[in-house]
Amino acid sequence: MTVVRGRRLWALVAVTAVAVAAIAAGAALLLGGGDDGGAHAASRGPALAWAPPRLHAPQTIHVTAARAKLKLDPRRDYRVVLPRTPVRVAGGLTIAGGRNVVVRGGQVVVPWQGARPASGSTRRGLFLTGQTGTVHVEGLRLSGDLGDGIDLDERLGATVQLENIRVDRVTARDTKKFSDTHPDVVQSWAGPKVLRIDRLSAATDYQGFFLLPDQFAKGTTARVDLRHVDLVGSRTSAYLLWRDRAAAVTLRDVRLTSPGARPVYQTMWPTPAWWPGARVIRHAPRTLFASPRAGISYTSPGYR
Numbered sequence: 001m002t003v004v005r006g007r008r009l010w011a012l013v014a015v016t017a018v019a020v021a022a023i024a025a026g027a028a029l030l031l032g033g034g035d036d037g038g039a040h041a042a043s044r045g046p047a048l049a050w051a052p053p054r055l056h057a058p059q060t061i062h063v064t065a066a067r068a069k070l071k072l073d074p075r076r077d078y079r080v081v082l083p084r085t086p087v088r089v090a091g092g093l094t095i096a097g098g099r100n101v102v103v104r105g106g107q108v109v110v111p112w113q114g115a116r117p118a119s120g121s122t123r124r125g126l127f128l129t130g131q132t133g134t135v136h137v138e139g140l141r142l143s144g145d146l147g148d149g150i151d152l153d154e155r156l157g158a159t160v161q162l163e164n165i166r167v168d169r170v171t172a173r174d175t176k177k178f179s180d181t182h183p184d185v186v187q188s189w190a191g192p193k194v195l196r197i198d199r200l201s202a203a204t205d206y207q208g209f210f211l212l213p214d215q216f217a218k219g220t221t222a223r224v225d226l227r228h229v230d231l232v233g234s235r236t237s238a239y240l241l242w243r244d245r246a247a248a249v250t251l252r253d254v255r256l257t258s259p260g261a262r263p264v265y266q267t268m269w270p271t272p273a274w275w276p277g278a279r280v281i282r283h284a285p286r287t288l289f290a291s292p293r294a295g296i297s298y299t300s301p302g303y304r
């Protein structure tokens with residue numbers, strides 16, 4: 001044992017205190033600590049791929065638990081603002097209509113819906129439907145009793161941008177046969193015309209992205225651009241990526257965590273060749289792509 005005395009001891013104590021403070025600050029940032037006020041852009045993470053659309057004379061809508069099912073004028077632009085505290089509401093946030101719509105920051109928590117939920121829609125985090133321009137959702141966190149993360153019904157030809165999104169976990173009550181629901185992180189059954197995702201991290205007990213743009217909008221094709229995506233499956237998870245020919249995809253840095261012995265061809269439908277650029281890993285990455293501050297403390301890092 002080395003004995004340190006006098007000024008050397010005080011110097012060692014000071015250095016140790018600084019190091020501990022730095023580690024604590026780093027841990028707080030990773031866990032989504034308080035807002036830094038925008039002083040350092042680097043602390044907010046990398047710049048995002050797509051900026052929000054320009055809004056013309058937008059109306060601002062403030063979301064509450066009592067006002068979480070929004071019906072908007074498809075001819076108008078909107079800013080949808082979530083509070084600085086989580087919104088706890090069955091069925092999550094629904095945005096129906098609007099031309100260009102921007103949502104930035106906030107957290108939606110689905111409360112426990114009981115052992116036998118009334119319907120699958122009560123366990124949804126976010127539902128976007130009927131936009132006519134571009135809907136931009138950034139820095140949103142979805143958590144709680146989630147059966148689905150984000151559902152899209154965009155048969156009017158919208159562009160959907162999802163950036164810096166965290167979906168804590170989607171799961172079914174029956175995680176063996178999935179007789180009650182088939183959980184998805186993102187599901188599209190009608191459109192959109194363009195789907196852009198940059199920095200989305202999510203966990204699932206069943207499926208990840210389920211993209212069938214012409215399932216209920218026959219003849220619709222979708223251009224899908226996925227960048228910096230983490231889909232973390234559990235030992236019960238199945239296909240983490242699923243699409244048909246109506247979804248034309250471009251991928252960059254898409255990581256699929258598939259624990260256990262499930263072969264690669266059982267993580268991407270119909271085959272891995274349809275998902276060029278996606279890679280399968282067996283353990284969740286130490287650092288996720290989505291900002292740890294996504295949620296009520298979110299500050300946008302800006303756009304490239």
